[in-house]
Amino acid sequence: MQTPIIQFGTSRFLQAHALAYFQTGTPLGDAPAVTVVQSTSDPTRRSRLDALSAQGGYPVHVRGLENGQPVDREERVGVVRRGLGYDGDYAELERIFVQEARWIISNTADRGFDPQPADDLPSPDPAQSYPAKLFYLMRARHLAGGGPLVVLPTELVPGNGDKLRARVRDMAVAQGFDPAFLDAHIWANSLVDRIVSEEIRPAGAVAEPYGLWAIEAQPGLVLPVIHPAIQIVPDLEPVQRLKLHILNLGHSTLIDLWLRAGQQETYVREAISGPLRKALLDIMETEVLPGFALCGMGDQARDYLAVTLERLDNPFLDHRLSDIAQNHASKVDHRITAFLAWAGLSPDQAPKLHAISQSAKDIAP
Structure with a gap:
């Protein structure tokens, strides 16, 4: 054998x-x-x-x-x-x-x-x-x-x-x-x-x-x-950016919205099927995708976002929001603040993401 x-x-x-x-x-x-x-x-x-x-x-x-x-x-x-x-x-x-x-x-x-x-x-x-x-x-x-x-x-x-x-x-x-x-x-x-x-x-x-x-x-x-x-x-960098700044950023953005809305839902699938979906999609469409476009990855990012939304919609997956919320400030720094720096987005270009980044800094220990 x-x-x-x-x-x-x-x-x-x-x-x-x-x-x-x-x-x-x-x-x-x-x-x-x-x-x-x-x-x-x-x-x-x-x-x-x-x-x-x-x-x-x-x-x-x-x-x-x-x-x-x-x-x-x-x-x-x-x-x-x-x-x-x-x-x-x-x-x-x-x-x-x-x-x-x-x-x-x-x-x-x-x-x-x-x-x-x-x-x-x-x-x-x-x-x-x-x-x-x-x-x-x-x-x-x-x-x-x-x-x-x-x-x-x-x-x-x-x-x-x-x-x-x-x-x-x-x-x-x-x-x-x-x-x-x-x-x-x-x-x-x-x-x-x-x-x-x-x-x-x-x-x-x-x-x-x-x-x-x-x-x-x-x-x-x-x-x-x-x-x-x-x-x-040929290069892992684009793949890493997509995962970190769409899937992972989307998770942390959803957590910020969830925390401010009163933490009503338990699972990602519940949050993404309710009123938080519109707010999340607005940020992804108006701030995240334009950031990727500035870095020459607009089409890749749009395709990856569609796949990501299908994953978040998984009706069988018990993915607890409270689990994602652990170490929230640190995750925001790596996923959102780092995205803003990489894409070169000013507060005028991405006001909501900048607000999430600043809010996480304020609550960090």
């Missing part, structure tokens, strides 16, 4: 994103086969790990709107051939990494790249950060004469491939190992997007129909499948 794809992380997001796309995509060669690695020592997740590789696969329940039509279907994902725990199965993991791997996938949360005290240890340890774990496995592969890998981090970190490579290089230097061998690998920057609203136990997830895995092109980049949601793009 060969598994050329190794995935670090068992999150419901990866279950309904990368693994689901490997299942439904068109293979470029052999059918995808995956080893999933539980990189933490959490014993409560062992049942999930076992269920991911169970015969018959696990369910992904896709619910929402697609091209204006309701979608409510189940997909079975059966590409996972093994589940390993980093702490209990390290010898087998190293063997697979050295002998079988071609692609490395990861989603280790927003802080997964952060250094940990255990990174200073001279050998692999479950308490180490993901870059430290990856260094020891890559070193073993290098010493065994293994070829280059395609490394595909999906963590929501700008320039995630570059940052992961830099952290692994830091580990190599700290351990007295020449980091030059890391340059043979492909370290891909990517951006992922799909709302995965619920888990299904012991494995599986509920997700919206929309999904995106945008990967920045570079020489030597080869993927295991072709899939409509997987896009190879």
Whole structure:
């Protein structure tokens, strides 16, 4: 049993994103086969790990709107051939990494790249950060004469491939190992997007129909499948701007409207189907889209806004407004204030967005 794809992380997001796309995509060669690695020592997740590789696969329940039509279907994902725990199965993991791997996938949360005290240890340890774990496995592969890998981090970190490579290089230097061998690998920057609203136990997830895995092109980049949601793009910057300054900005603008209106609704789908919709659309049409047009992205922004509104209208999605409202001031700074600066919009050109930005500054701690 060969598994050329190794995935670090068992999150419901990866279950309904990368693994689901490997299942439904068109293979470029052999059918995808995956080893999933539980990189933490959490014993409560062992049942999930076992269920991911169970015969018959696990369910992904896709619910929402697609091209204006309701979608409510189940997909079975059966590409996972093994589940390993980093702490209990390290010898087998190293063997697979050295002998079988071609692609490395990861989603280790927003802080997964952060250094940990255990990174200073001279050998692999479950308490180490993901870059430290990856260094020891890559070193073993290098010493065994293994070829280059395609490394595909999906963590929501700008320039995630570059940052992961830099952290692994830091580990190599700290351990007295020449980091030059890391340059043979492909370290891909990517951006992922799909709302995965619920888990299904012991494995599986509920997700919206929309999904995106945008990967920045570079020489030597080869993927295991072709899939409509997987896009190879020359530059991630436009994709990041669309997501940050339409979808995410729209969420934070909706929260501002919701807070000022008295917080009557519980879910996004309720707010977007009520009186707040007109106010949100007015801001998007009169301030956000013109800002994108000034930056040469008017048509892209209008198309992306249409898709975003369909996602917000999802009648099945219990997306709590109170969850989006957490850290509201910080989100406004990254989503709205940064948009105004990027597009060069003055208070006269975008009065409502400037008012939201100033209001968030006033309430920030």
